[in-house]
Amino acid sequence: MATQVFKVPDTFRKDFKYTFCPGCDHGVAIRLVAEVLEELGLQENAIIAAAIGCSVTIYDFLNIDALEAPHGRAIAEATGIKRARPDKFVFTYQGDGDFASIGLAESIHAALRGEKISAICINNTTYGMTGGQLGPTTMLGQVTTTSPTGRNVEYYGYPIKIAEHIALCDGTAFSARVSLDSVANIKKAKQAIKKAFEVQLKGLGFGFVEILSGCPTNWRMTPEQSHEHVRNEMSAIFKPGIYKDITAEIK
Amino acid sequence: MAVETITNKKVLMKGNYAIANAAVMSGCQCYFGYPITPQSEIGEFMSGKMQELGRGYVSAESELAAINMVMGACSTGVKAMTSSSSCAVSLMQEALSYACSDELPVVLVSVMRGGPGLGNIYPSQGDYIQSTRGGGNGDYRTLVLAPSTVQECFDLTQKAFYLAHKYKNPTILLADGLLGQMMEPLEFKEYPYPEVDNSSWCLTGAKGRDGRIIRSYAPLADNQCKFLDRLFAKYKLIEENETEWEEQNTKDADILLVSFGSTARNVRTAAKICREKGLKVGTLRPITLFPFPNKRLQELAQSVKKIISVEVNMGQMVDDIRLAVNGKVPVELINKGVGTPPSPEEIVSRIEELI
Numbered sequence: 001m002a003t004q005v006f007k008v009p010d011t012f013r014k015d016f017k018y019t020f021c022p023g024c025d026h027g028v029a030i031r032l033v034a035e036v037l038e039e040l041g042l043q044e045n046a047i048i049a050a051a052i053g054c055s056v057t058i059y060d061f062l063n064i065d066a067l068e069a070p071h072g073r074a075i076a077e078a079t080g081i082k083r084a085r086p087d088k089f090v091f092t093y094q095g096d097g098d099f100a101s102i103g104l105a106e107s108i109h110a111a112l113r114g115e116k117i118s119a120i121c122i123n124n125t126t127y128g129m130t131g132g133q134l135g136p137t138t139m140l141g142q143v144t145t146t147s148p149t150g151r152n153v154e155y156y157g158y159p160i161k162i163a164e165h166i167a168l169c170d171g172t173a174f175s176a177r178v179s180l181d182s183v184a185n186i187k188k189a190k191q192a193i194k195k196a197f198e199v200q201l202k203g204l205g206f207g208f209v210e211i212l213s214g215c216p217t218n219w220r221m222t223p224e225q226s227h228e229h230v231r232n233e234m235s236a237i238f239k240p241g242i243y244k245d246i247t248a249e250i251k
Numbered sequence: 252m253a254v255e256t257i258t259n260k261k262v263l264m265k266g267n268y269a270i271a272n273a274a275v276m277s278g279c280q281c282y283f284g285y286p287i288t289p290q291s292e293i294g295e296f297m298s299g300k301m302q303e304l305g306r307g308y309v310s311a312e313s314e315l316a317a318i319n320m321v322m323g324a325c326s327t328g329v330k331a332m333t334s335s336s337s338c339a340v341s342l343m344q345e346a347l348s349y350a351c352s353d354e355l356p357v358v359l360v361s362v363m364r365g366g367p368g369l370g371n372i373y374p375s376q377g378d379y380i381q382s383t384r385g386g387g388n389g390d391y392r393t394l395v396l397a398p399s400t401v402q403e404c405f406d407l408t409q410k411a412f413y414l415a416h417k418y419k420n421p422t423i424l425l426a427d428g429l430l431g432q433m434m435e436p437l438e439f440k441e442y443p444y445p446e447v448d449n450s451s452w453c454l455t456g457a458k459g460r461d462g463r464i465i466r467s468y469a470p471l472a473d474n475q476c477k478f479l480d481r482l483f484a485k486y487k488l489i490e491e492n493e494t495e496w497e498e499q500n501t502k503d504a505d506i507l508l509v510s511f512g513s514t515a516r517n518v519r520t521a522a523k524i525c526r527e528k529g530l531k532v533g534t535l536r537p538i539t540l541f542p543f544p545n546k547r548l549q550e551l552a553q554s555v556k557k558i559i560s561v562e563v564n565m566g567q568m569v570d571d572i573r574l575a576v577n578g579k580v581p582v583e584l585i586n587k588g589v590g591t592p593p594s595p596e597e598i599v600s601r602i603e604e605l606i
Contacts, residue, residue, distance in 0.1 A: 013461070044458040049323065050466075059464045065454040067326045068466035070349050073319035076311070080323020081454070083307030084281050084331060088456055106319075109312040 009034040011043045013063040023223025025180045025213035026054055029122060030061050032190045033093065036197055037064070042089045049078040051094035051103075054128045058093045072103030075110045078117045089200065091118040096210075097127050100162045101136040107166070114171025114205035118196045121162060121208070123177075123238065124215040132218030136160045139237055144218075159237070163210040167243035173205035175244040179212040181230040185240070195245065204246060212238055264437045266404040266430040267292035270360055273408035274332055275300050277442045279358075281307030281331035283320035285339065288372045289428035290362035293334040307331070314342040318359065322346060325355040326465050328453030330412050334360035336428075337378055338369055341386060347421050348387025351482070352467035354452075356415035356422070359393075360408070363427040365589035373590045374429035376512060379567035382425045383541045390479055392486045394422040394493070395540040397511045401435035407538070413444035418489055419452070425540065427563075429513040429591060490542035497536045498547070500526065504533030506602065507551055509572055510561040511537050514592040518561045521598035532602070540568070545575040552579040559605060561585045563592055 011034040020026045037043055046064045050056050052071035059066035069077040074092040082090040092099075099107050099121040110117065126144055127133040133146040137159045141150040151159075163177040174196050178189035189211060196207030212234050214226030221229060242248075264272075271293045274282070282297040294310075301308035307324060311317035317333045324331035335343065340361045350357045363378045365371040382395045394414050396407040408424055415422035454463055469475040500522065501507060510518040515536040525532035535551065537544050552558070558580055560569035566584045573582045585601045587593055593601075 045456040047327070047454050047456060056468060059462070059466070062462065064457050064462040066462060066464045066466070067323060067454060068353075068464070068468055069319060069322075070345055073315065073346070076316040076319035077323035077326070079309060079316075080281065080283065080307075080320035080325075080331065081327055082323075083283075083309060083320070084324035084327045084329045085455070088327070105312050106316050109316070113309070 009038045011037045011062055011064065013061060016061045019057055019060070020054065021217040023214060023216035023226055024054070025124070025211070026122060028180050028186060029120070029211050029213060030058055032186070032193055033120065034062055036190060036194045037062070040194070040197055040201070042197070046089045046091070047081050049074040049081065049090070049092045051092060051098040053095040053098055055093050055095045055098065055122055072098055073106060074098060075103060075106040075117070075119060079110055079115050082115065082117050086116070089197070091120065091197070091200070093120045094122070095128065096121060096123040096125070096137040096162065097135045100160050108169060111166050111169035111172045111206045111208070114173070116200050116203055116205065118200045118207040120193065120196070121210045122213045123162065123210050124213045125159070125234065126215055126218050128215050128218055132215070137162070137238070139233065161238060163208065163243045166206070166208045169206070171205050172244050173199035173207055173246045175208045176242045177210040177212065177238055177240050179230055179235055179240050181212070181227040192242070195247070199247065210238070212240065261436060261438050263434050264401060265292060265432060265434050266401045266426060267362065267432070268296055269401045269405040269437050270334070270408045270424065270426065271296040271300070272439065273405040274412070275304070276439065277409045277412040278330050279332050279412065280329040281321070281324040282333065283309045283311045283317040283331070284333050285311050285314045285317050285335065287336045287339045289364055289431050290334050290336050290360065292431070293360060314339045315346070318343040318346040318357070321357050322350050322353070322355050325357050326353070326454045328449035328455070330356070330358070330416070332358035332360065334362065336362045337364045337366050337375070340378065340381060344386035347385055347393055348389055348391055349467055350421045351391035351393065352389070353465050354419035355465070356419055358411050358415050358422055358424070360424045360426065362431040363425065371589065372428060374427040374513060375564060375589045376427060376514060376562050376567070377564040377589065378425065379540065379562070379564060382423050383543070383571070390483070392541055394418065394420060394489065395425050396422065397425045397538060397540050398430060399512050399515045399536065401430065401433065401437050404430055405437055406440070409440070409442055409444065413447070414493060416447035416449065418485060420485070425512065427513055493539060494542040494544050494546070495538040496544040496547060497538060499534045501533035501535065501551055503531055504554070505531040505556045506533070506606065507555045507558045508532060508534045508561055509537070509558060509568070510534070511540060511568060514561055514563055517592045517595045518598060520595035521602070524595055524599050525602060530602070543571050543575065548572060548575040549579070552576040555580060557606065558582045559585055559602065561593070561598060563587055563589065
């Protein structure tokens, strides 16, 4: 008798087409979001504020209500949605440039207000959709199209450690950094996303997950190399872990 | 903290409080704002009132955040607004472009002050072009309503919510520091418009249907052409249905004075003085700046000998009047750069210089 071992989550649109580059981690990240939405029964009550960059196409995958925000403003739009409809489950899905560069003010202030929304931030250390420029999380020494000899401190300063900064905000209920470089880490990532969603459902405050992701196209790597890069290089600078979890403190 | 509340039906009230009260009475569910003179009373009033009523309120971290919060709230179908002034409204132009493309019923109260740049906090009409043309990218129009009394600040705020929802388009109430700060008798009125049914498009969660996407990302050029044609068909409909103006003594007028907002008050007095002097002067006051009363100006251009635009800026609306009459009659400008409107006597003497 046949046993079902794989199922596309019901939270996916029936007609979705895979549009990301080979080896890109957006596909896995969106799949995890879809699974958590399904497991928590949120599909019919969720509204996403989509961001600008590769992350924007999440609304072509998830069969939920979506509002596309201008660059950097997804958190502000999510705030408006949540304040208008406090009974809805509201979240964002953004890149590091959107969340931590152009949208940093919105991100920090939503965390400080304890805005009851959840935010997922894909950190791939570059602006992917525009062709791999230096972003707020580009690592020292990293070559990009706008740091042709590598990121140096003199011209570019230092990358931001997002999950740590968000954890410092008093309104943050949960802040974690996860990685998608291995099956074990993908499972941990799913648990973190679930936690970031649950703190909103419990009304505890701002829930945040930073996801370390490969961008093989702009890194000029194979998918395999890019996961090794996430595991060996990125994870050494951006250390995965739970930086704040007030539900653990409550326990 | 200065919070005025609704106690009597007829009160003496500042324009800013009139706007805020009208918003509350229109059923505005969410207010998001960032302080700036000369409109701060609106945000101060709303901070207390919205909390008292259990509605949405955020002291936003910036004007960028404020107007995007309004867009978020509007996407769920509720009435929501922000208020700001001149240099800070500049920061909202990107969002207005998005909101036009997303067809969201954003209400923005813009209480003009002096510019360019930081300028000053004196009254001004220097944001006529900012409001009617916008500084955002792409082809779009916002509805613009221009009150000239405190009562109109109230009435047109209510109308702004209605029109924004009726046409799913950002609507700007364009007041100025003079209207915002001065007190006049005001009669409170219940929201006189029907509630617009937003259920066919707003975001409520994908229950019993597929997920809705409100987006402006348009990867295919052909589709975007179709969208823009539809958007501009809507603007044409707005021009046909919603153009509003007020005119006086135009039937036999040789000279037509055109002015909007607070300036129109002194212009009306100036026209009266001119009549007493035997000059056949009429007035026209656009109440909607977009849509602009082009047709009526074209008609009047058949009978008047000269049109004079009176503005507190370096001449902005005068361009629209010239476009409307298309060379049929000379169009002159009486203006001052910033501050309270020119006095009736000053307007009269400058009319006499021009004729």
